[in-house]
Amino acid sequence: MQSNIGAVMALNPMPIVVVGAMVDGKPNWTEVAHSGIVGMDRIMVSMVKAHHTNKGIRETGKVSVCLVDEGMLREADIAGVLTGNKDDKSVIMLWHPGTSGVPIPDKAPVVMECEVYQNVETEGFDNFILDIKATWVQDDLLTDGKIDSSKVGAVLFDGPTYSYVRTGETICPCTSLAKRS
Numbered sequence: 001m002q003s004n005i006g007a008v009m010a011l012n013p014m015p016i017v018v019v020g021a022m023v024d025g026k027p028n029w030t031e032v033a034h035s036g037i038v039g040m041d042r043i044m045v046s047m048v049k050a051h052h053t054n055k056g057i058r059e060t061g062k063v064s065v066c067l068v069d070e071g072m073l074r075e076a077d078i079a080g081v082l083t084g085n086k087d088d089k090s091v092i093m094l095w096h097p098g099t100s101g102v103p104i105p106d107k108a109p110v111v112m113e114c115e116v117y118q119n120v121e122t123e124g125f126d127n128f129i130l131d132i133k134a135t136w137v138q139d140d141l142l143t144d145g146k147i148d149s150s151k152v153g154a155v156l157f158d159g160p161t162y163s164y165v166r167t168g169e170t171i172c173p174c175t176s177l178a179k180r181s
């Protein structure tokens with residue numbers, strides 16, 4: 001039996017990301033749970049318009065989007081609590097500029113350096129659709145040149161419990177079940 005519990009945001013858990021942008025010449029970071037894949041080669045981050053980071057993204061059109069592992073979870077959490085509208089978040093983690101000038105956290109496991117393709121504005125939100133221009137990965141997280149998710153250990157966000165959760169185990173290769181007789 002299934003119960004209708006109303007119009008509930010049920011897409012959980014999702015990878016948590018740290019979004020970085022240069023704002024008035026300084027890096028600023030924010031933590032974002034609401035992100036997604038658009039088509040085959042773009043990503044989307046959904047961000048409250050009033051966030052300080054949005055100002056930098058709107059002005060520069062450039063942004064970094066990092067997966068978060070447990071080693072940078074505290075910094076990510078801080079980025080989600082403090083706002084650059086009041087605090088200088090440039091100091092909460094070590095960073096370096098990417099090829100486009102976006103700030104990249106030194107210890108991020110995986111970082112996509114992006115440019116804004118389109119901003120689909122909804123009430124109170126900038127929904128930035130982003131072209132991925134470069135992807136930086138810690139060398140030890142690659143297997144045969146590909147990102148190895150089992151090594152990355154991306155932290156997930158669970159909405160109903162408002163918690164961070166670990167990624168799980170591989171069940172089986174996709175389409176293998178469909179092929180089973």
Ligand SMILES: Cc1cc2nc3c(=O)[nH]c(=O)nc-3n(C[C@H](O)[C@H](O)[C@H](O)COP(=O)(O)O)c2cc1C
Pocket residue numbers: 028029030031032033034035046047048050051052053054077079080081082083084085089157
């Ligand atoms: C776990 C967590 C998830 C969050 N997810 C989002 C999100 O998906 N979109 C958003 O706009 N803000 C999200 N926030 C809130 C921002 O990270 C927070 O308001 C931050 O202080 C904004 O920083 P800024 O003003 O310096 O950009 C989240 C915060 C936390 C703690």
